[in-house]
Amino acid sequence: MNETPDTAISSIEWCDTHVRILDQTFLPARTVYSDIRDVGRMWEAIKSLRVRGAPAIGIAAAYGFYLGIRELPETKFPSFMVEVNRIGDYLISARPTAINLPWAIERLKNTINAHKTDSIQEIKDRVLRVAQTIHEEDKRMCRQIGLHAQELIPAKANILTHCNTGGLATGQYGTALSAIYHAHKAEKNIHVWVNETRPLLQGARLTAWELNKMEIPFHLITDSMGPALMRQGKVDLVIVGTDRVTANGDMANKIGSYMLAVACKHHGIPFYVAAPSSSIDPTIDTGADIPIEERDGKEITTIGQTDIAPAKIPVYNPAFDVTPAELITAYITEKGILRPPYSF
Helix, strand or coil, rough: CCCCCCCCCEEEEECCCCCCECCCCCCCCCCEEEEEHHHHHHHCCCCHHCCCCHHHHHHHHHHHHHHHHHHHCCHHHHHHHHHHHHHHHHHHHHCCCCHHHHHCCCCCCCCHCCCCCCCCCHHHHHHHHHHHHHHHHHHHHHHHHHHHHCCCCCCCCEECCCCCCCCCHHHCCHHHHHEEEHHHHHEEEEEEEEECCCCHHHHHHHHHHHHHHHHCCCEEEEECCCHHHHCCCCCEEEECCEEEEECCEEEEECCCHHHHHHHHHHHHECCCCEEHHEECCCCCCCCCCCCCEEECCHHHHHCCEEEECCCCCCCCCEEEEEEEEHHCEEECCCCCEEEECCCC
């Protein structure tokens, strides 16, 4: 996978006939690239978090959608569209919370319907071009998020972040991590507190890996340390990403985000959310209506292959929580900074 001139981290690439992903389940111990040539393998890669992060799974699903329709034998539009809908629904079933995935699929289906008088082969070719456009648009959006964020980051700052929101989770640069990367690039004196992000340790495994490669000063901490650091005056702001923003400004993000927002409110610390427009879902009124993915309990009872809890105990493992709009100081988007009251 090619390295970009701005950052060495790239998680998805279209390689003429297939998709190549940086398999994040092997990080940080090994850097493994996987070639994906069919929709079934893309579904598995999204479900198993080989590719993860809301923008990244939207991009991956777009390419997976093309891989799925590429070999369809149908030559008549109605029968072709039946299979298109089946493939789209199949990919959406991989992970329900992040809006980027169904957003990408819906955009591709709209493209198909808008060109229904074209030949099936022309439609397939167009779908690939739109998938590549989604990828390139995400890179530009993430860069703009990072640049707009600079008005919120002082020349010297301790920044706390949660989960992974960098190039691994997007087309390039990241969302919250783009803000941090561009602050570092602007030679601001920044230091990052990285939450480990239990249970899958995306902060410890992935964000720490990215910051280390970019030579940005940071310390890894447990998820429970943030409020204590705030009380000690060691946190100036918190920046997180998001998987879905609702019409009223509520947002879903990795479990543990709500806890940070509450602590920020108590300590008078700004809580910022980096959100590309592809993560905004104006069709849902409030966070109460966001579908929250619940994952396998083994993610909590084991680390790697090691059991850390008694066998066969009951486990509750929601992957995300919802932070209400009143706890969010501002949204950082590719179009600029949005402050309350929110209306998307």
